[in-house]
Amino acid sequence: MKKETINTILKISFSLGLGILIFWYVYRDENMVDLMNNIKQANMFWIILPLFVALLSHFLRAVRWKMLIDPLGKKVNIWNIYGAVMAGYCINYLVPRAGEIARCGLVKKYEGVPFTELIGTLIVDRSVDIIVELIFIAMTVLLQYNEIMAFANNYHLTETLYNLLFNPILWLILAALVAIPFIFRKKIMASSFFAKVKELGLNVLNGLKSVLKLEHKGLFILYSFLIFVCYYVMFYLCFFAFDFTENLSMLCGLSAFIMGSLGIIAPVQGGLGAWHFMVINTLILYGVAESDAQSFALLVHGSQTIMLISVGALAMVAMSILNKNKKAE
Numbered sequence: 001m002k003k004e005t006i007n008t009i010l011k012i013s014f015s016l017g018l019g020i021l022i023f024w025y026v027y028r029d030e031n032m033v034d035l036m037n038n039i040k041q042a043n044m045f046w047i048i049l050p051l052f053v054a055l056l057s058h059f060l061r062a063v064r065w066k067m068l069i070d071p072l073g074k075k076v077n078i079w080n081i082y083g084a085v086m087a088g089y090c091i092n093y094l095v096p097r098a099g100e101i102a103r104c105g106l107v108k109k110y111e112g113v114p115f116t117e118l119i120g121t122l123i124v125d126r127s128v129d130i131i132v133e134l135i136f137i138a139m140t141v142l143l144q145y146n147e148i149m150a151f152a153n154n155y156h157l158t159e160t161l162y163n164l165l166f167n168p169i170l171w172l173i174l175a176a177l178v179a180i181p182f183i184f185r186k187k188i189m190a191s192s193f194f195a196k197v198k199e200l201g202l203n204v205l206n207g208l209k210s211v212l213k214l215e216h217k218g219l220f221i222l223y224s225f226l227i228f229v230c231y232y233v234m235f236y237l238c239f240f241a242f243d244f245t246e247n248l249s250m251l252c253g254l255s256a257f258i259m260g261s262l263g264i265i266a267p268v269q270g271g272l273g274a275w276h277f278m279v280i281n282t283l284i285l286y287g288v289a290e291s292d293a294q295s296f297a298l299l300v301h302g303s304q305t306i307m308l309i310s311v312g313a314l315a316m317v318a319m320s321i322l323n324k325n326k327k328a329e
Contacts, residue, residue: 015096015268022266022273026280030294038242038295046241047299050234051307057230058085061125064223068121069113071213076111080323083315084110090312093269093305100126106316110323116199128224133261136228140258147255147285154281232257238300244292245283256282270305 027035062082069076084106088099104118141148181188188194214220236253239245259278266274276297283293 012095016272018266019268019272019274022268022277024273026273026276027294027298030291034291035295035298038292039299041243042241042295042299044241046237046239047303050237051303053230053234053237054304054307055311057227057234058082058089060223060227060230061085064220064227065121065125067214067216067220067223068124069107069111069118072113072117072121074111074113076107076113080110080319081107083319086308086312086315087319088312089308090316093309096267096269106319110319129227132224132228136232136254137258140254143251144255147252147282150285154285231261234304235260235300238296241299242292242296244288245296248283248286248288252283252286255286270308271301275301 059082062078062085065085066076066078066081069081084103087106088103090099091102092099100122104115104122107113107118108115232254235257236250239248239253256279259282260271260275263275263278264271268274276294279297279300280290280293283296284290288296
């Protein structure tokens with residue numbers, strides 16, 4: 001087997017194994033019969049409706065990404081962009097973070113935009129996401145400070161962070177990571193690897209410059225916030241599916257949404273286990289019984305996972321058929 005194939009298998013196995021381990025830890029003491037009975041009582045209208053909000057949010061993401069790609073010199077088809085975005089989500093469930101590379105590959109294949117320039121636009125796309133999410137996190141901390149701190153203290157997060165920041169071994173490792181490349185900088189800069197990285201960097205920079213050429217910067221910012229508003233609405237609507245969450249406030253929904261989004265950052269497929277852990281423990285802080293919170297997390301995450309995988313797989317098939325027909329014409 002090729003080295004790349006072995007690395008891919010190891011990466012998938014590690015992330016999937018970690019996700020399953022966290023998932024098992026979260027649900028290890030739960031009676032699965034009671035869990036499924038709880039889920040059967042859910043009002044499925046409030047589970048299905050958010051899926052359409054999710055599709056809208058992903059379409060807005062495609063429109064925003066198209067705004068970054070168009071200044072590169074080629075007007076791309078929005079449906080190819082949307083299909084690539086959905087396919088990327090699907091692929092992320094196989095290999096975490098591989099979906100971003102896959103969607104650039106699909107746009108290159110069907111629209112002919114240089115891959116490295118697409119990577120540049122994707123960096124902008126993700127950077128803006130981080131900024132908007134930080135704004136949402138700051139807003140949540142301000143509005144729900146006591147609840148967020150209760151969560152952090154319950155799992156000793158503040159103490160752990162403090163110990164890390166003042167750990168001398170950590171600072172020694174960071175110093176070595178900076179010093180070693182500096183010492184061997186001449187050899188590194190003369191290598192063919194550095195030349196390739198430099199070429200990639202210049203192409204990525206070209207993609208980053210696309211944001212400066214945007215015709216409608218205000219609209220770009222609006223889409224960026226609407227994407228996260230849709231994410232939040234998608235999550236909060238699910239509260240109405242269960243009698244034990246339907247009376248929870250929108251601020252509770254905001255806290256659980258933000259904590260869940262932090263769980264998605266974990267290097268596991270679709271936040272498996274990590275998302276459940278964060279959402280369940282946040283709901284418990286708001287008075288929801290643990291078994292009820294587990295039912296909520298399992299159904300909401302499961303339904304949205306099935307939707308993303310299904311629509312993503314269909315998108316890849318549809319893109320192949322539609323673009324083949326377009327070439328034939």
